[in-house]
Amino acid sequence: MNVSYNDASLRAGNNIGLRIFFCIAAVLAIPALVLGPVRSFGANEDGVALAIIYDTSGSMRDFVPDSAGKSAQKYVIANRALISTARQVQAFASRKESGQQRRIDAGLFVFEGSGAREAIRFGPFNEQAFVNFAKGFSAPTGNTPLGNALNAAGQAVLNSGLPHKHVLVITDGVNTAGPSPASILSKLKQEAAEKQTAVSVHFVAFDVDAKVFEPLKQRGATVVGAANETQLNSQLEFILQRKILLEEEETPTRKP
Numbered sequence: 001m002n003v004s005y006n007d008a009s010l011r012a013g014n015n016i017g018l019r020i021f022f023c024i025a026a027v028l029a030i031p032a033l034v035l036g037p038v039r040s041f042g043a044n045e046d047g048v049a050l051a052i053i054y055d056t057s058g059s060m061r062d063f064v065p066d067s068a069g070k071s072a073q074k075y076v077i078a079n080r081a082l083i084s085t086a087r088q089v090q091a092f093a094s095r096k097e098s099g100q101q102r103r104i105d106a107g108l109f110v111f112e113g114s115g116a117r118e119a120i121r122f123g124p125f126n127e128q129a130f131v132n133f134a135k136g137f138s139a140p141t142g143n144t145p146l147g148n149a150l151n152a153a154g155q156a157v158l159n160s161g162l163p164h165k166h167v168l169v170i171t172d173g174v175n176t177a178g179p180s181p182a183s184i185l186s187k188l189k190q191e192a193a194e195k196q197t198a199v200s201v202h203f204v205a206f207d208v209d210a211k212v213f214e215p216l217k218q219r220g221a222t223v224v225g226a227a228n229e230t231q232l233n234s235q236l237e238f239i240l241q242r243k244i245l246l247e248e249e250e251t252p253t254r255k256p
Contacts, residue, residue, distance in 0.1 A: 047103035049160035050089070050244060051122060051153035053146075054082060055171040055206070056110040060140035062172070064207050065228040074172055074207060077229045079134040081170070085236055086130035092245045093125055105160055108133060109153045111142055114177040116149035122156040146171060147179035150201070154188040157199055165192070165199040166244045170236075172206045182215035189219065202239045206232055 060075040093104045107122030108130060120129045150167065157165035175181055185201055192199045202222040203213050210225035217223045222243055226232040 046164060047105070047162040048164045048166065048244065049157040049162040050104060050106040050125075051109060051156045051167045052082075052085070052106065053109045053116070053149045053153050053167065053169040053171070054078070054119070055144065055169075055173070056112075056137070056140050056142070057144040057171075057173060057176075058141045059144070059173050062207070067229040067233070072229070075137065075140045077232060078170060078206065079137055080229070081232050081236055082134040083131050084233060085168075085240065086127045086134075088237065088240050089125060089245070090127040092240075103162065105162055106130075107153070107156055109149050109156075111145055111149060114143060114145050114148065116145065116152040118152070118156075122160075143177040144171065144173040144175060145177040146175040146181040147184045148177070150181045150184045151179075151188070154184070154191075154199060154201070158188065158191055158195065158197070163197065165197065167199065167201045168239065168244065169201065169203045170206060170232075171203065172208050174208070174212050180215070181213075182219060185216055185219045185221060200243070202243055204232065204235050204239065 055078070056075075060073070060078065062074055063071045064074055064077065066072040066077055089104060089106065093102050095102065104125040105123055106120075106125040107118055108120035109116045110119045111117075119133055120126070146169070150169065153167045153169075157167060169181075188199055188201070200222070201216070201220075203210075203216060203224070205213055205223065205225045207227060208225075210223050213221070213223045222239060224235045224239065226235045
């Protein structure tokens with residue numbers, strides 16, 4: 001009798017346990033039924049890692065038309081464009097959705113010798129740091145080591161925990177020191193694939209034929225040209241708003 005009673009009790013206990021389990025499972029399933037599948041909103045939701053390469057080579061002393069139709073040195077125009085870029089990034093970061101501020105990590109890389117220097121340390125975006133740099137920069141000199149600068153900037157975003165990784169390059173010349181940027185881009189793409197992520201690179205060819213960057217375009221980089229201040233501002237705004245901050249170009253091609 002004791003064995004039969006214990007078996008019956010055990011069965012009853014198991015039945016109660018199963019009923020509790022199914023009740024909990026049903027409750028947990030309600031949000032999914034009500035809300036539907038989770039959507040990914042890309043950069044708006046997860047944050048953006050952005051490294052900007054700013055050409056500080058000697059050719060930036062040359063003159064091009066400014067927005068008033070007069071002539072100004074390229075570095076002066078680029079300084080103004082960098083300030084505008086920083087303000088656009090700050091405006092994007094300050095807009096709030098669902099009560100949360102968008103996270104953007106950023107850094108500024110400039111040329112130094114045959115390599116690159118981190119003029120603004122990569123980290124949480126600091127608009128004032130970019131403004132201060134632009135207002136204080138007045139001595140372009142030296143080579144155009146685009147490959148090494150791209151490698152330094154690319155490593156910064158690859159090491160970031162944020163999933164949307166971008167390098168923006170503002171340059172007025174071709175590579176004159178170190179490895180080619182095309183070879184570095186291939187390397188960065190491979191490293192990104194090994195880390196199961198992606199890095200996007202965007203070149204603004206300022207007062208230089210964009211065709212010289214065709215090898216980069218063939219490797220997936222965005223390449224646009226700008227011959228004067230108006231075009232530079234327009235192209236930067238396009239890349240920021242449509243490629244980096246919203247990543248619109250990735251939306252139609254993404255696969256489930």
